[in-house]
Amino acid sequence: MGSKLSEDIPLDLEVNSGASDTNLDLQGLKLERLDIETGVGDLNVNLGGDWKKSFETNIETGVGSTTVILPSKVGVKIISSKGLAETNVTGFISRGNGVYVNEVFDDADVILNVNTEIGVGEVTFEIEK
Template identity: 55%
Template sequence: MDVGGNEESFEVQVDKDHAKELEVELNIGAGELNVESGGKEWVEGTIDYNHKKLEPEISYKVKGDAGVAVIEQGEKGLLDKINIGEIENHWNLRLNDEIPMDLVINSGASETMLDLKGLELQNLEVNAGVGDISIDLSGDWQESFDASLDMGIGKSTIILPSDVGVKIEASKGIGESNLVGFVSQGNGVYVNDAFKDADVVINLKTNLGVGEATFKME
């Protein structure tokens, strides 16, 4: 399959409405994914790609008080037909930080950078395939939330806050893990110093997968 051609740019915008909370799901098969807070609308940004079958699909609907947004790479199974090295697929997205949010990210063969500080996360689920991933959860969180990280194959860096309670339950893969500044409680459970007296706690369950995973605090 020919993947060459001129690069196309897709403007992403999910408009603010009366929803009281958001459920956002991002599904990218291959490419580069960058996510940060600061969106004026619910979701905004650009997706640049070099094959028409990579054109993203966006859906949004409101269920009760929750707005549900799904953004996904176009054709399913495209990666089985082409050389990943020929793909240009760059997602640069901003999420609104004024509303409680459940965020699900499924990435296949991609370089992923998630700067999530400042969001009002209620739940976070990240399923990473092949490629390096960085997740920044530092900052002054006002509410507790749960996070589930399946790190796949590659180098993973997870940045966590030092002034908010953090509990990590790690299911060790066959790679190497580094937990900088955390104290082991046994059975794969680690906490930071703030955990014992914290009113706000990030409960993080992770499958460390294959490769190198580093957890550190800022």
């Protein structure tokens, strides 16, 4: 049985996983900062939804496949530095040098800044459906 985080309390959330597959559905939380660090394994992070406040996310992975679902209704800026990873960016606009934004970024009041360091594997950024 999984545990549930409060949707009412602002959170600075730090997730560290060694060698495991990690699935994080963080929709609806009041995040102020999110740091994720994984060693070996697949990582799936759902940050979809209508966020009310801007925050920063740092994702650092070692070896594995990473998928990050991002919102369509608030601004998103991705800064991706990668080792030997293949990057798939669907629905985002490239600003060059590993920087991507979604369509609403330029006019958005709420911004999710997503900083990633991907080691070996594949990373996919998708806009929520």
